Amino acid sequence: MSSNPAGRAWRWLLLAFPRQFRRRHGLDLLDLVSDLVAEGRSRRSLAFDLAAQGLGARLRLRQPRPYSTRSPDSRSSLMDRLLQDMRYGVRSLVSNPGVTLVVTLTLGLGIGANTAIFAVINTVLLQPLSFDGAERVFQVYETNQQRGIDGSNVSYPNLEDLITRSEQIEAGGALSFTNVNLAAGDYPERVRAALVSGELFDVLGMTTLAGRPLGVADQDPGAESRVVVSEGFWQQRLGADPGAVGSRLRVNGRPRTVVGVVSELPLADVEVFLPLRLDEYAHRTNHFLQGLVRAAPGVTPEQLRASATGISEGLRSEYPEAYEGWGFRLVELQMALVDDGWVILVFLLGIVAVVLLIACANVTNVLLARAAARSREIAVRSALGAGRARIFRQLLTESLMLAMCGGLAGLLFGFLGLGILRSNLPEDIPRTDEVTLDPTVLAFTLGIALLTGILFGLAPALSASRSRLSETLKEGGAQMSTGWARGRLRNGLVIAEVCVSVALLMVAGLLVRTLLDVTARDPGFSVERTLALRLDPPAQKYPEAVLDELTRRLQADVSRVPGVEAAALTSQIPRGSSRTYRGFKIEGAPSPPVEEIDYANWVSVTPGYFETLRMNLLAGRFFDARDGADAEPTIILNRSMARTLFGQQPAIGRRVHIFTDEELAREVVGVIGDVVDRPFNEEIDPQFFTPLPQAYSNRLSLVVRTDSEAATVVSAVRDLLRRIDPDLPVYGVQTLQEVLAGSVAGPRVITAMVGAFAMLALGLSVLGLYGVIAYAVTRRTREIGIRIALGADAGQVRRMVVGEGLRLAAIAAPLGVGIALVFLQVISSQFRRIEVFDPLTVAAVVGLTVVAVLAASYVPARRATRVDPLVALRAE
Amino acid sequence: MSPTQPMRPIEFLVLAVLSEQTRHGYGIVQEIDRRTRGRVEVKPGNLYRVIDRLMQRGLVDEDERRPAKDLDNQRRRYYTITESGGRALTEEARMLGAIVDGVRATFPDETPETAR
Numbered sequence: 001m002s003s004n005p006a007g008r009a010w011r012w013l014l015l016a017f018p019r020q021f022r023r024r025h026g027l028d029l030l031d032l033v034s035d036l037v038a039e040g041r042s043r044r045s046l047a048f049d050l051a052a053q054g055l056g057a058r059l060r061l062r063q064p065r066p067y068s069t070r071s072p073d074s075r076s077s078l079m080d081r082l083l084q085d086m087r088y089g090v091r092s093l094v095s096n097p098g099v100t101l102v103v104t105l106t107l108g109l110g111i112g113a114n115t116a117i118f119a120v121i122n123t124v125l126l127q128p129l130s131f132d133g134a135e136r137v138f139q140v141y142e143t144n145q146q147r148g149i150d151g152s153n154v155s156y157p158n159l160e161d162l163i164t165r166s167e168q169i170e171a172g173g174a175l176s177f178t179n180v181n182l183a184a185g186d187y188p189e190r191v192r193a194a195l196v197s198g199e200l201f202d203v204l205g206m207t208t209l210a211g212r213p214l215g216v217a218d219q220d221p222g223a224e225s226r227v228v229v230s231e232g233f234w235q236q237r238l239g240a241d242p243g244a245v246g247s248r249l250r251v252n253g254r255p256r257t258v259v260g261v262v263s264e265l266p267l268a269d270v271e272v273f274l275p276l277r278l279d280e281y282a283h284r285t286n287h288f289l290q291g292l293v294r295a296a297p298g299v300t301p302e303q304l305r306a307s308a309t310g311i312s313e314g315l316r317s318e319y320p321e322a323y324e325g326w327g328f329r330l331v332e333l334q335m336a337l338v339d340d341g342w343v344i345l346v347f348l349l350g351i352v353a354v355v356l357l358i359a360c361a362n363v364t365n366v367l368l369a370r371a372a373a374r375s376r377e378i379a380v381r382s383a384l385g386a387g388r389a390r391i392f393r394q395l396l397t398e399s400l401m402l403a404m405c406g407g408l409a410g411l412l413f414g415f416l417g418l419g420i421l422r423s424n425l426p427e428d429i430p431r432t433d434e435v436t437l438d439p440t441v442l443a444f445t446l447g448i449a450l451l452t453g454i455l456f457g458l459a460p461a462l463s464a465s466r467s468r469l470s471e472t473l474k475e476g477g478a479q480m481s482t483g484w485a486r487g488r489l490r491n492g493l494v495i496a497e498v499c500v501s502v503a504l505l506m507v508a509g510l511l512v513r514t515l516l517d518v519t520a521r522d523p524g525f526s527v528e529r530t531l532a533l534r535l536d537p538p539a540q541k542y543p544e545a546v547l548d549e550l551t552r553r554l555q556a557d558v559s560r561v562p563g564v565e566a567a568a569l570t571s572q573i574p575r576g577s578s579r580t581y582r583g584f585k586i587e588g589a590p591s592p593p594v595e596e597i598d599y600a601n602w603v604s605v606t607p608g609y610f611e612t613l614r615m616n617l618l619a620g621r622f623f624d625a626r627d628g629a630d631a632e633p634t635i636i637l638n639r640s641m642a643r644t645l646f647g648q649q650p651a652i653g654r655r656v657h658i659f660t661d662e663e664l665a666r667e668v669v670g671v672i673g674d675v676v677d678r679p680f681n682e683e684i685d686p687q688f689f690t691p692l693p694q695a696y697s698n699r700l701s702l703v704v705r706t707d708s709e710a711a712t713v714v715s716a717v718r719d720l721l722r723r724i725d726p727d728l729p730v731y732g733v734q735t736l737q738e739v740l741a742g743s744v745a746g747p748r749v750i751t752a753m754v755g756a757f758a759m760l761a762l763g764l765s766v767l768g769l770y771g772v773i774a775y776a777v778t779r780r781t782r783e784i785g786i787r788i789a790l791g792a793d794a795g796q797v798r799r800m801v802v803g804e805g806l807r808l809a810a811i812a813a814p815l816g817v818g819i820a821l822v823f824l825q826v827i828s829s830q831f832r833r834i835e836v837f838d839p840l841t842v843a844a845v846v847g848l849t850v851v852a853v854l855a856a857s858y859v860p861a862r863r864a865t866r867v868d869p870l871v872a873l874r875a876e
Numbered sequence: 877m878s879p880t881q882p883m884r885p886i887e888f889l890v891l892a893v894l895s896e897q898t899r900h901g902y903g904i905v906q907e908i909d910r911r912t913r914g915r916v917e918v919k920p921g922n923l924y925r926v927i928d929r930l931m932q933r934g935l936v937d938e939d940e941r942r943p944a945k946d947l948d949n950q951r952r953r954y955y956t957i958t959e960s961g962g963r964a965l966t967e968e969a970r971m972l973g974a975i976v977d978g979v980r981a982t983f984p985d986e987t988p989e990t991a992r
Contacts, residue, residue: 025924028953032901032920053921
C-alpha cells in the first residue's frame with residue numbers, strides 16, 4: 001500500500017486523526033481500508049468516514065450515550081456539575097475576601113456607569129411615550145428650503161389648514177411655552193405655562209380631573225379669560241381644593257377663571273395652561289407654535305406625510321406670498337423630543353463601555369496574579385484526576401460568580417449614579433424624569449455582567465488550567481518560570497489600560513479646552529450687571545402708534561429707576577433663541593432668484609440699545625433721536641454683513657434693500673463689531689439692525705444695565721411695568737450672565753461627564769499599574785535583596801521600582817496620545833475653533849500619567865526598600 | 877470508568893464479537909456484518925475509535941499471541957477482550973436480554989433471529 005499512489009492519498013486522510021491515535025492505530029486502519037476496498041466497498045464512503053471520524057476524534061465528539069444512568073460518578077449531569085462548581089466558587093471567593101472586594105468594587109463602578117447611561121438611553125430612545133395613541137402622534141415642523149430652514153415652528157393658520165384638510169389626521173393642536181407671573185395669594189411667582197390651542201390635550205392623551213379642558217371656544221378673542229391648571233399645581237399650590245374650578249387666579253396681573261384641572265403634560269413641566277388667543281399671533285407668517293397632530297388609526301407615516309405634502313402644495317398656490325417656499329415636516333413625537341440628543345447618549349455609552357473594558361482588564365490582571373498564586377492548588381487537583389477542561393470550567397464559573405457580585409454592585413452604583421445623572425443631563429435630553437431601572441435595564445446589567453465575567457475570566461482560567469504539573473510541584477509553586485508568559489499578558493493589559501485612559505483624557509482635555517475657549521471668547525457685548533426681560537406687548541392692544549409711545553415711555557421711565565444706568569428695547573437679545581431672518585440685497589443690484597436670496601438676522605432696537613450693551617462701534621454712528629418713524633430709513637450692519645455686502649469697501653452711506661413688506665432702501669449709518677450668537681461656530685451670522693420706530697416688532701425684550709447687583713433692580717422694574725400696564729406679560733427675566741451660561745450649558749455638562757469618566761478610567765489604570773508593579777517587586781525580591789546587600793540605598797531601590805511603572809507608561813502614553821489624535825482628527829469637524837493637536841493638553845495629560853505612575857508605585861516602592869536582604873536571599 | 881456504565885451499541889457489538897475469539901480489525905468488521913445480516917456496517921475510522929476507547933477503559937487489549945505466520949499478515953494487530961471487558965459485556969447482555977425477553981413475550985409469533 002505504501003508505494004501505491006492511491007495508498008498515499010489514504011495516508012493523507014489519516015492525518016485527520018490526532019497524532020497519538022495515528023501512532024497507535026494508523027497502520028491497522030490503513031490495512032482495514034485496503035481490505036474493505038478489495039472487498040468492493042465504496043471508496044468515497046470510506047474516505048468520508050476517515051475524514052469525519054478523524055475530525056471527530058480531534059474535537060472529542062462522541063456518540064451520545066444511549067441512556068443516562070444514575071451513577072455515583074464524576075460524570076454527572078450538567079446541573080450537578082454546575083452546582084458543584086458554584087459551591088467551589090463560593091468557597092474560593094469567601095476565602096479571599098480582599099480579592100473579592102476589590103474585584104466587586106472595580107466591576108461595580110464600571111458596570112454601574114454603563115447601567116446608568118443605558119437606563120437613560122432605554123427611556124429616551126427605546127421606551128415609547130406613555131400615553132394612549134402616543135405612537136400615532138407627530139410633531140409638525142415647517143420648512144423653507146430657500147431660506148435654509150428645515151425645522152421651524154408652525155404658524156397657526158398653516159397648522160389649522162393642515163389639520164382640517166388632511167383626512168389622515170384625526171386630531172391636532174398647538175402649544176407654545178412661556179413663563180407667567182402667577183398671583184395665588186399675594187406672593188407672585190413665575191411659573192412655567194403653555195399657551196394651547198385646538199385639541200392639544202386630547203392629542204397628548206391628557207385626562208381631565210375636574211372641570212373641563214380648554215377648547216376652541218376659549219381661543220375666541222372675545223371670550224373671558226380662562227385658565228386650566230395641571231394636577232401638580234392643583235395639589236401643591238391650591239391644596240387639592242375641590243372648589244378650585246371656578247376660582248380666580250391672577251395671571252400676569254390679569255384675573256382668570258379656572259375652568260379645569262388636567263393631568264400632567266407629557267412633554268415638559270407646565271403648571272398652568274392658557275388658551276391661545278386668535279388675534280395678533282395668528283398671522284400665517286408668524287411661526288412660533290409647536291404643532292402636534294395625531295394620525296387616524298391605520299394611517300402609515302408615509303400616507304400622513306404624503307397628505308401633508310399635498311396640502312402644502314395647495315397652500316402655496318392659495319397664498320403665494322405668505323407661504324412661498326414653505327412646506328411641512330412631520331416627525332414622530334418620540335424622535336422629535338430626542339432630536340440630536342441621541343448622539344450625546346451614544347457617545348457617552350461609548351465612553352462608559354471603554355471604562356468598563358479598563359475595569360475588566362484590571363480584574364483580569366488581579367485574577368491572573370491569583371491564578372499564579374493558586375498554581376499549587378490547581379496542580380494538586382490535577383494530579384487527583386481533574387481534567388484540564390474541568391479545572392477550566394470551574395475557574396470560569398468562579399469568574400462568572402465574581403461578575404455577578406460585580407453586577408449587583410453595579411446595580412447599586414447605577415442606581416446612585418442615575419440620581420446624580422438625572423438632574424444633570426443637558427436639556428436636549430427629554431423625559432429625564434421618567435428614567436428608571438426597569439426590567440430592560442436589569443436585563444442589560446445582567447448581560448453585561450455575564451459578558452465581563454467571560455471576558456476577564458477567560459485568560460486566567462486558560463492560563464491556570466495549563467499549568468505544568470511537575471514543574472509546579474517541583475519548584476514549590478511560588479515563582480514559576482511559566483509565569484513569564486503570564487507576566488507578559490499582565491503587562492500588556494496594563495499598557496492597554498493606561499493607553500486607553502490617556503486617550504480618554506485627551507478627548508476630555510480637548511472638550512475642556514473648547515469650552516474654555518468658547519467661554520473666554522469676547523461675546524461682543526457687555527455681560528455684567530445687565531438684565532433682560534421679555535415683554536411681548538400684544539398687537540391687538542398695541543398697534544404701531546401705541547407701541548411707539550409705550551416703548552418711549554418704558555425706556556424713559558426705566559432709565560430713571562434708581563440703580564439703572566441705561567435701558568433700551570430690542571426684538572432679540574444676544575444669544576437669544578428666537579431669531580428672525582430677512583432677505584437683503586444692495587440697492588440697485590438685480591433681484592436674485594428666490595433660491596439665491598441671502599438672509600440675515602434682523603433685529604429691531606430702540607436708540608440707546610448699543611450703548612446699553614456696550615457694543616463696539618466700528619464705523620459711523622449708533623441710532624439716536626434722528627432715526628424716528630418719519631425720518632429717512634436707516635440701518636446698522638454688523639461687521640460680518642458689511643463684509644458680505646461690501647467687502648473691504650466702506651459701508652457707511654451705501655444703501656441696502658431689505659425684503660420686508662415695504663421694500664424700502666435703507667441707508668447704512670453704522671457698522672458694529674460682531675456679536676457671537678453661536679459660540680461653537682467659527683463664523684458670525686450676518687446681522688442688521690433697524691430703528692424700532694421704523695420697523696416694529698411685538699416681540700420685545702427690555703435690556704437694562706444696572707450699577708449694582710442686577711437682581712435688586714428687577715422688582716423695581718416690575719413694579720414700574722405693572723403701573724404702566726398691569727396686563728403686560730413680563731417674563732423670561734434673566735441676567736445676561738445667565739443667558740450666556742445657558743447657551744453653553746449642554747456642552748458644559750457633557751464635558752464634565754467625559755472628564756469624570758476619564759478620571760475614573762485613570763483611577764482604574766492606577767489600580768492596575770499598582771498590581772503589576774507590586775507583582776514585579778515580589779518577583780524580583782531576591783534581586784532587590786542582593787542590591788541592598790551590596791549597598792544600594794533606599795532612593796536607588798525606589799527608583800528601580802518606579803522605573804518599572806515608568807517603563808510601562810512610556811509605551812502606553814504615546815500610544816494613547818496617538819490614538820486620541822487620530823480619533824479627534826476624524827471628528828474634528830465639530831471643533832473648528834481649536835487645533836486638535838494642542839501641546840498644552842498633551843503635556844497636561846502626560847503629566848497626569850506620570851503622577852499616576854508615581855502614585856501607583858508608592859506602596860510597592862516602600863515595600864521594596866524594606867526588603868531584608870537576609871530574608872530575601874534565603875527565600876526560595 | 878465503572879463497568880456499570882451503559883454501552884453504546886457499537887461497543888457492545890465489538891465486545892461481543894471479541895468475546896468468542898481474538899480478532900483483528902477486518903475480522904471484527906466481517907463478523908459484525910455476518911451476525912447482523914449486513915444491517916450494521918462498521919467503518920474503519922469508527923471502529924478504531926471504538927477500539928481505542930475500549931482499550932483506554934481496559935475492556936479490550938492487544939493480543940500477544942498471533943496465529944501462524946503463513947495465515948496472516950504480520951503487521952496486523954489482534955485484539956482480545958479483557959476480564960473486565962468480559963464482566964461489562966455480561967452485565968450489558970443480562971440487561972439487554974431481560975428486555976429482549978419481554979419483547980419476545982409480547983410478540984411470541986415472531987421468529988427470533990438465530991445469532992449463531
